[in-house]
Each structure stands twice: as structure tokens, then as C-alpha cells.
Amino acid sequence: xxxxxxxxxxxxxxxxxxxxxxxxxxxxxxxxxxxxxxxxxxxxxxxxxxxxxxxxxxxxxxxxxxxxxxxxxxxxxxxxxxxxxxxxxxxxxxxxxxxxxxxxxxxxxxxxxxxxxxxxxxxxxxxxxxxxxxxxxxxxxxxxxxxxxxxxxxxxxxxxxxxxxxxxxxxxxxxxxxxxxxxxxxxxxxxxxxxxxxxxxx
Amino acid sequence: xxxxxxxxxxxxxxxxxxxxxxxxxxxxxxxxxxxxxxxxxxxxxxxxxxxxxxxxxxxxxxxxxxxxxxxxxxxxxxxxxxxxxxxxxxxxxxxxxxxxxxxxxxxxxxxxxxxxxxxxxxxxxxxxxxxxxxxxxxxxxxxxxxxxxxxxxxxxxxxxxxxxxxxxxxxxxxxxxxxxxxxxxxxxxxxxxxxxxxxxxxxxxxxxxxxxxxxxxxxxxxxxxxxxxxxxxxxxxxxxxxxxxxxxxxxxxxxxxxxxxxxxxxxxxxxxxxxxxxxxxxxxxxxxxxxxxxxxxxxxxxxxxxxxxxxxxxxxxxxxxxxxxxxxxxxxxxxxxxxxxxxxxxxxxxxxxxx
Amino acid sequence: xxxxxxxxxxxxxxxxxxxxxxxxxxxxxxxxxxxxxxxxxxxxxxxxxxxxxxxxxxxxxxxxxxxxxxxxxxxxxxxxxxxxxxxxxxxxxxxxxxxxxxxxxxxxxxxxxxxxxxxxxxxxxxxxxxxxxxxxxxxxxxxxxxxxxxxxxxxxxxxxxxxxxxxxxxxxxxxxxxxxxxxxxxxxxxxxxxxxxxxxxxxxxxxxxxxxxxxxxxxxxxxxxxxxxxxxxxxxxxxxxxxxxxxxxxxxxxxxxxxxxxxxxxxxxxxxxxxxxxxxxxxxxxxxxxxxxxxxxxxxxxxxxxxxxxxxxxxxxxxxxxxxxxxx
Numbered sequence: 001x002x003x004x005x006x007x008x009x010x011x012x013x014x015x016x017x018x019x020x021x022x023x024x025x026x027x028x029x030x031x032x033x034x035x036x037x038x039x040x041x042x043x044x045x046x047x048x049x050x051x052x053x054x055x056x057x058x059x060x061x062x063x064x065x066x067x068x069x070x071x072x073x074x075x076x077x078x079x080x081x082x083x084x085x086x087x088x089x090x091x092x093x094x095x096x097x098x099x100x101x102x103x104x105x106x107x108x109x110x111x112x113x114x115x116x117x118x119x120x121x122x123x124x125x126x127x128x129x130x131x132x133x134x135x136x137x138x139x140x141x142x143x144x145x146x147x148x149x150x151x152x153x154x155x156x157x158x159x160x161x162x163x164x165x166x167x168x169x170x171x172x173x174x175x176x177x178x179x180x181x182x183x184x185x186x187x188x189x190x191x192x193x194x195x196x197x198x199x200x201x202x
Numbered sequence: 203x204x205x206x207x208x209x210x211x212x213x214x215x216x217x218x219x220x221x222x223x224x225x226x227x228x229x230x231x232x233x234x235x236x237x238x239x240x241x242x243x244x245x246x247x248x249x250x251x252x253x254x255x256x257x258x259x260x261x262x263x264x265x266x267x268x269x270x271x272x273x274x275x276x277x278x279x280x281x282x283x284x285x286x287x288x289x290x291x292x293x294x295x296x297x298x299x300x301x302x303x304x305x306x307x308x309x310x311x312x313x314x315x316x317x318x319x320x321x322x323x324x325x326x327x328x329x330x331x332x333x334x335x336x337x338x339x340x341x342x343x344x345x346x347x348x349x350x351x352x353x354x355x356x357x358x359x360x361x362x363x364x365x366x367x368x369x370x371x372x373x374x375x376x377x378x379x380x381x382x383x384x385x386x387x388x389x390x391x392x393x394x395x396x397x398x399x400x401x402x403x404x405x406x407x408x409x410x411x412x413x414x415x416x417x418x419x420x421x422x423x424x425x426x427x428x429x430x431x432x433x434x435x436x437x438x439x440x441x442x443x444x445x446x447x448x449x450x451x452x453x454x455x456x457x458x459x460x461x462x463x464x465x466x467x468x469x470x471x472x473x474x475x476x477x478x479x480x481x482x483x484x485x486x487x488x489x490x491x492x493x494x495x496x497x498x499x500x501x502x503x504x505x506x507x508x509x510x511x512x513x514x515x516x517x518x519x520x521x522x523x524x525x526x527x528x529x530x531x532x533x534x535x536x537x538x539x540x541x542x543x544x545x546x547x548x549x550x551x552x553x554x555x556x557x
Numbered sequence: 558x559x560x561x562x563x564x565x566x567x568x569x570x571x572x573x574x575x576x577x578x579x580x581x582x583x584x585x586x587x588x589x590x591x592x593x594x595x596x597x598x599x600x601x602x603x604x605x606x607x608x609x610x611x612x613x614x615x616x617x618x619x620x621x622x623x624x625x626x627x628x629x630x631x632x633x634x635x636x637x638x639x640x641x642x643x644x645x646x647x648x649x650x651x652x653x654x655x656x657x658x659x660x661x662x663x664x665x666x667x668x669x670x671x672x673x674x675x676x677x678x679x680x681x682x683x684x685x686x687x688x689x690x691x692x693x694x695x696x697x698x699x700x701x702x703x704x705x706x707x708x709x710x711x712x713x714x715x716x717x718x719x720x721x722x723x724x725x726x727x728x729x730x731x732x733x734x735x736x737x738x739x740x741x742x743x744x745x746x747x748x749x750x751x752x753x754x755x756x757x758x759x760x761x762x763x764x765x766x767x768x769x770x771x772x773x774x775x776x777x778x779x780x781x782x783x784x785x786x787x788x789x790x791x792x793x794x795x796x797x798x799x800x801x802x803x804x805x806x807x808x809x810x811x812x813x814x815x816x817x818x819x820x821x822x823x824x825x826x827x828x829x830x831x832x833x834x835x836x837x838x839x840x841x842x843x844x845x846x847x848x849x850x851x852x853x854x855x856x857x858x859x860x861x862x863x864x865x866x867x868x869x870x871x872x873x874x875x876x877x878x879x880x881x882x883x884x885x
Contacts (some may be wrong), residue, residue: 012389012396024778025750100752101778124678124755129780145382145440148281166444173397177388184440188447189523288675291702364674365782416831416839419600419666420570476629478603478669 004138007201013172014110016134021046024103028094029075030116032058032084034136035108036066042105043073050074054094056087058112084115091116095123107133111141111152114179127176138200143180144168150180156197158186167194204310207266207327213274218434220493224263228489229254229466230497230545231426235506237515239401241410246424246470254468255424258303259354260485261311266327268355268377268436275376275437276352281384282439283348285360285372292360292372293347294337295474296481300350325353347372356468356485359383361391361414363478368414370394371479377436377486379429379465380443380520399514414480419473427467427484430521430528434463434488450524458531459492462524464504491531499542499552501535508532567829568609568620569665572599576660577634586687586719587653588626588638591664598632604694605759605787606667608635609833612651618822621648622789622834624690624761625667628697635664638719640687645791646814670836671761671787673698678755680706683743683770685762686713689720691787692761696728707731709748711766714738745773760786789834790854792816795875801882802826803845817871821885828871828885835873842869842883849878 006015019042027049031039036057043050054077057070067080081087095102104120106113113132121127139153142161149163157170161183168183175182187193210217220228249255254262275282285293301323305314313324319336330353334341342349351358351374360372368391375383386394391411392402401407417423431438432450453461465488472481495501508516509529516522537556542548578590593599602625612619623637642649656662671691673680680699682692689710699706708728712718714736724732735741749758758779760770767786774784794814801808802821811820818840821828831839835855844867853863855870862868869876869883 010396011402012393022778023776095754098754099750100754100756100783101750102754103778124676126780126782128782143385145385146442146444148384171397173385175385175389178385182382182385182440185444185447188444189451191448291675362675363672412838416837418569418668418831419602421666475601475667476603477675478606478672 004134004201006134006138009172012174014114014132014174014176016113016132019105019107019131019133021049022103022131024101025052026098026101027053027103027105028056028098028120029053029105029107030056030087030091030112031106032108032112032136033060033062035106035112035133036062036070038107038133038135039105040066040069040073050076052076055079056081056091058082058084058087058108084112088119091119095119095125098123104130105133106130108135109137109139110134111139111179114141114176117176118179121176140170140200141180142168142170142183143175143178144183146185150178151183154183155200157200158194158197159183170200205261205263205265205327208263210264210267212267212271212434212436216433216435218264218267218488220489221263225489225493225496226547226549227252227254227262228494229426229468229487230494230500230503230547231428231466232503232507233543233545235503235541236510237507238512239404239406241406241413242425243410243413243423243471244425246422246472254485254487257307258422258470259300259307259483260468261304261308261327261355265355269328269353271436272352272374272376275439279441282376282441283351283374284383284387285345285347286362286387289347289360289362289372289477289479290339290345292362292474292477292479292481293345295477295479296358296360297346297350298336299472299474299481300354304354328353347374354483356483359482359484360474361480361482363415363480366415367391368411368480376439378439378484379431379467379486380438380440382440385440397518399518400512414471417471417473417480419475422470422472424468424470427469429465429467429519430524431463431465431488432461432524434490436486436488450520453524453527455527455530458527459495460490462491462528462531463488464491464494491528495532495535497547497549498535498555499548501532501555502537502539503541505529505532505536567827568831569668571611571663571665574635574662574664576656576658576662579656579658582638582719583716585717586638586640588636589652589656590627590634590636591662592634594661599635600666601632602629602667602694603669603672604629604698605671605673605691606669606694607671607691607789607832608637608667609665610637610652611663612648612655614647614651614655619646619648619651620833621652621791622668622832624671624694624787626690626693629694630697630701638687638690642791646794648791668831668837670832671759671785673704673759674757674783674785676755677757678705678753679757680704681748681752681756681758682706682708682710683745683758683760683762683766684708684710685760685766686711686717687719688760688762688766690761692759693720693724695759696724707733709733709735709743711735711737711743711762745770746777749774749779750777756783758784760784761788764788787836788856789832790836790856790873791834792819792873793854795852796877798849798876798878798881800876801880802885803882804885811875816873817869817875821871826885830872833872835870838870840870840872842871842885843867844869844881845884846880846882847876847878848880849876851876 053075055075056079106116139155142151142154144161147164151162169186171182173182254260301314304312315322323332357375361368362371373383468485573594574591577592580588607622607624627636639652641653721734805826809824831837838857852875854873
């Protein structure tokens, strides 16, 4: 599956790369949905990598599509879970026990990458040392700057805040700490004048 | 020095007013008849007597009312003041800097008595007296950054310096021109400036960063920034934009003189000693168009600056829609006569308005 | 704002001091303590900071950076320790031979290019020889804030291991000393791979040791941002060369034993500087024209910039060739 080409944007908008093997004694890989493809491509590049890897995989809508192939790639540990929230305890446990030199690889949706990155940076891994590769949905996690609520899986601009109901426009300004883009009221200066929602990146 | 402190509001009935003294010392930011971004830094070591540049942390007639407005903002939204855990030491550095500066620069208003780490602070205008142990958070009612910035005008961003970069890791931000501390905290210098149009391509931020990384103890710097605000509203935060945004559309040619305000930020930069962080105070001054234009040179110049400002800047600064009405009003104060270089009012030498 | 905006002066702010103590520690190292001439307290500083000491050596002014080793919380005194280098340019010799208790001197406000990362869960220090000095201040600071730290200190011999006895006595569990003379070596790989996430490593010592720590850490997968080092490069002597300064409209000769920066200063040219050791970037100068080869000795410019021939760091780097024109 081809990777989405994000248009060039402002400097606070995250830019994703391509996962590459890095020296280290152990490797932690966290992926959702089509992110599995990036992990499989990574495994192809270095057959020794998987032997020391712990994969945490959240298939979401892809169901069983990738699970067997991930298992066949030979990771030391493989966890297949229903959601990031369910996996959080496990992720924190692994990070809490880890030593310096752990390599972290994140791939899949922006929301997964952002939230997993926060878990890693919370234990002291600099965000610049964490590899990321985007795959799959381009839906965004959006924070409403007014009520602070986060709305998941936003695919249109504007959209309605899932918490307070304001009509918000989508900014590219992104907070690593919140793992979300910023949404701002679109009709503050002309209440009720809300443009037709357009698909993101259309 | 005796200052008469105003009883005024920066919301609801907007009773804010500038006295003649405040108008004449207003930090007009334009030194020529056009504006473009620059790394316009200079040393922050005093200025003409009575000017806003003279003291380290300028105190004016709006002090008490501004602090009251800050307290209201924080009651409503405590997330306007945050400090990441490693920034507490920088908070203490900030407290020391502000207490020492204010007590030395305004001895009639502020007193600081220190016996080792046993400190005794008196803030007369706000009626505050506090004894505490320096570096011991348990002896203050709240963290040191919040404690002292509730008593100092303007916003304060505290920037950690690591890996040849500055990080916005703490701040008290209640008078901002439309950016969110809660969203931006943790970002680096380029990231939090990401939304500013044109400046990145011009290399402004690369040069500014290099300058700021090398600011040393004992050698603070300053610069001016500006934008426009309708009504003397200090809290023009994104958080409340859905409430205040509508005010931008409620001006008429009859009310614009009183409602349209030039908003100038006097930004200063101090290297903090124990934490090696950089303190970035952003002091906000407001002036209504009808007051600003009583200074002939400023009236002429402001018209020309606003008229010729690139569209991207007027859009980013939020006044593109009101620009035509602003120019209609300001053109009354531009008789085409030349203006002298520099920001000062030059009342003695500038010709009166010819109309 | 002001009618003539003041430009920043070159270098950090200065402080007039008196030498309050000169304490030889061993054959090579002497500690110098300073108090302010005006009797005031010094500014507090962040551990890892250095001060630039001004030495009047007859007609020559030398400016050398030295790490502050005193407790940052003790603002009555600043202390540095200087290792005598008989092969060097003479700064350390000057300190050892010409500076006595009671002498007036001029030093700068602290400048920190080697700061602790206060987010760290743990700090692990690697000191080689005189590189122990910044860690003395760091340990004092972390002790006050209950920080988690560990020191690994390599020295030639017990006699030359300045402050080792004092450190081991005060912090027996956290201080480990290794003597070359007894064939003891830091088990670096083993130490680094066992640290918990969020550990930061700091190294100060000879160039080889610094390189060793950076390389070993990288091989073990440590993020670059978690390894910090400081090495003051003393400007090395080299063949004399001529430089045209187009802004000042003069041509100057850089002597064998002076740096390009020192030559500019000697000729009255105002050139920015801060650390004077190739690390901080403040003296970065644009090259207008050149015909010859650069001898880049700094840690500031990257490889591409070194290759481009468009920039030079005058505090430590030199040039060999027919023409060099700088934008000063």
C-alpha cells in the first residue's frame, strides 16, 4: 500500500520518515492497522532485528490481515490488542523496565504515533530518537482549544467538537504533548456561517 | 516615585483609559513609515528617564487593575499558568529577578528583605506581605513562577535551553495575542513560531535563535512586537476566541477611534542564573487610535504602515477585515508631511497636522 | 528604541576580583579562589558554567576559559583549578607562575555551555584528569536538589587525581576512581548499557576520552541528545598568515602563537566572541574570498560548512594560502 504524501506545511506539523534498523540491544515496535506493513518491510531489511523485538500491534479495522505475517517475522514478543487504551499498561511496563539503548519504532496513524511517542518521552527518550512512519488513515486527533476536549478520527475541515459542539476549523499547528492538532472556532466572527466540510487534504 | 493607579477594567464595560502621561510614554514600535520583520534586538540597559525602557520591569498606572484581570483569567482557566516539573528552579530564578529588580527600581512600592534564604517581600500597591524560604516551595502559597507573575505586568514565558535550542517549558500567559500556552508548552522555538507567515523563509527565526542562545547573565536584551486589538481586551486568547472574536466585527466609523487599539509588546530576554534558562517577559501596552493620533508623527506614520502592510501580515495579525475602516479613520491624520526617523513622539520638532 | 541602539559588547560581562587563595593540589594542578573587589556576592550560576579569566602578560592580554568548580550556591567565592601545561601557549603557566594571593584580576560572569539536563532521571559523569572540575559544581548542585548521580573519574595516578580523596570520602557510594598507574579502566560499555531510560551522560576530559564515550554510547543505541561533553580547545599555534578585513579596511598578520581572533583584537578590530574555545558559535565569521586551505579546529560548524569555505571560527581556526578576505 502506497504511503500518503503529506503536503508541505508549517514547522510544528510532524514529518514522518521511513523505519530503519538501528543499533541497540532491544527494540520496541508499536503499530496500528496498516502500520504492520512498515514493520514487515523493516523486518525484511534486517533479519536479526526481530529476534530482539517486542511488537505491540493494534489491528483496528484490518482485523486478521497482518497478524499471521507479523508472527511469522519472528518477533521475540507479539501482542495483538483491541485498542491503544488497552495496550497502555503493557507499554508503560515495558518502558519502565527498559535500559538505555532501547530503540523505539512507531508506525500507523498519526494518532497512534503521537500517543505512543508520549509514553516513550515520558520515560526520558528524546522524541528525536524515536523513529516514525505514517501508514493508513490520515484522520487526525484534534484538540478543541476552547473546551480542551480531544476529538478522535477527524477527517473533515471544519468539524464539530465531540465535546462542546462548537464548529472548529482544522489547523496544522500540532502539539506533541497533547498528540493532537489544534481546532479553533470557525464562526466566532460570523456566527452560523460554517462552510461545507471538505475532506482533509482534498 | 508616585504612580496613581487606575481603577479600570479590561473586559465587559472596558473602563480602561490611558492618562496623558501614559500616552506620551507609549512604546510606539515603528521607526519608519513601513514595517517588515527584523531581528530588532538591542540591549535592555535602561532608557530615557520616565520611558517604558528605563526600568527592568516597568510599572505604570495600569498595574493594580491588570493584576486583578490576571487573577480573573486564572480563576476561569488555571491552565494559563503551567510549569513542567524540571522548570521549578527557573521559577525561583524568575522570582528573585523580579523581586530584586522591582524593590531596587521602585523602592516606594516594593521592598525585599533577605536574611540568607529567609526572605520578606512587601508589595504595597497590591497590599501583599509574604515571608518565605527561598528555594522551598512549601513556604509559598503556589509555585514561585505563578506567585511572582501574579504581581508583575505582562506575560512571562520561561524557556529551557537544551541541545542548541529553546523550549517553552513554563509560562504565565494571560495577556497574549492569540496563542495558547496549554497547546504550545513543550514546543521548541521554531515550532511555537510555526504559524507566523513569511518570517521563517526570511531566516528571521534562525538568526533570532542564535542571538537568544547566546544571551548571558548580566546582559539582557529587548525588542518590540505589535498587533491590533478591538477594545482594550487583554485576554485575547484562543481559548476564549469564540467569545471575543465577535467584537472585531462590532466597530463602526463612529466608534473606531475609541475601540481600535494598537497593541505593543515590549519583549525582554534575561539569562537566569541557577537554571541557565531564558526568561522571556512579554509586556503588553494598549492605546486607542483616538489617543495615539494626538501625537502628529504617530498618526501620520501609523496610517502609512497599515496601508502598506503585506496582506499576509495583516491577516496573521487578525485585522485584514477591519483594515479598510482603519485606513479611512487614520487617513484623517495623515497630511502627507514627512516624519522623522525613530520611534519617539518628537512633539517639539514634528509639524502639527495640516488639514 | 534608543536613538543609537547599543550593540552587545564582545564577551560576557566582567567582574573585578581579588585572588583570595592559591592552593597547589599536586605537581600539576593548582586551585585559585576569587572574591569580588567590591565585597558583594558573586552571581549564582548553573553547574557546568565556566568563567573567562583575563591575564595581563606584559603587553599581551590572554583570555582563558576555566570551569567553575565551586558550589553554585556559595556566592562568596568562585574557584577554578588550573592544570599546568608546559607545552601550551602559556596561559596556564602564567596562572601558575605569576598569580599570587591578593592579586587583582578580571573574570567574566559565568557562561554555561555544559549544563545539566534537569529532566534527567539520573546523571552519570565521566571525568578525565582536570576534567573533574565542572563535575565538582554539578555534584554540589545535585546534592542540594536530591538528584541521582554517579561519577567515574579516570586519573593518571593517586597523586594527580585532584579532589579524588575528598570526593570519595563525601560520597563513597557514588564516586568511582580509576588510576592509569594501577591499570584500572572504566568499564564503559557495561556501565552504559545498564542505565535506566532517562539517564544522561556527561564527559569532560581529553579529546580521546570524549570521543570514546560518544562512540561507545552511540554503538549501544544511546540517543545523541543524552550524551553531553565539554572540551575547551586551546587555540593551537600554526604558520603565520595574512588576512584582509574588508569591513575594517585593514590587512593584518596572524602570528604563529596567536589565534586569528587575538590578532584581530590586537589590531583594534571589534570581533564578537564568547567562549574563545571553538564551541559556542558567537565568533562565526563570513569568508568573502579565499585562495588557500582552511584549518578548521572548531566544534561549531558542521562538515558541510567546513567544506564550503564560506565560514570560519577565528577563536581557534587558521588558514594557509595566498588570500583570505573576511567580513569584519
